[in-house]
Amino acid sequence: MQTFLKLNTNIMYAIVEIAGQQFKVAKDQKVFVHRLKEDEGAQISFDKVLLFNDGTNTTIGAPAIDGAKVDAKVLKHLKGDKVIVFKKKRRKGYKKKNGHRQYLTEILIEGLTASGAKKSSASKKEEPSKETAKAENNETKDLSKHTVAELKEMAKAQGLEGYSSLKKAELIEALSK
Secondary structure (H helix, E strand, O other): OOOOOOOOOOOOEEEEEEOOEEEEEEOOOEEEEEOOOOOOOOEEEEOOEEEEEOOOOEEEOOOOOOOOEEEEEEEEEEEEEEEEEEEEEOOOOEEEEEEEEEEEEEEEEEEEEOOOOOOOHHHOOOOOOHHHHHHHHHHOOOHHHOOHHHHHHHHHHOOOOOHHHHHHHHHHHHHHO
């Protein structure tokens, strides 16, 4: 017997990645996720939306949808139910009992935005200044283009034959500064 997943197409929902897990969320829904670092009452938004359904159209990201975001509010931090882990090997005298309680955060989904959302400031990468980029290019060479034999010959030309001579060269450079 096969069971098919019925999706209510009248409700707007999204599949979003929160704290390393994927959740299907809708507006005004409470979700328990792994512990987040934000304080209780804080407003947060998640921009890693993998699928968005507005009731009529479904948009699938590759891997995430650009401009889509889910806004949420942290309600409270709590601990989950206790889980008992019991291991036993019969006739060997081996028994081990261990317990675990997962730290969780309860969040309330306040809104879903399909497009037009700006990327969060944490996801923006700061570009290094042109001066530092030029200095890095002059100092470092791309060694991945050389074979191992070529790299050994380059090291011998500089007087490096092993790890100890490399350490001596670093020590001499440090003392000369």
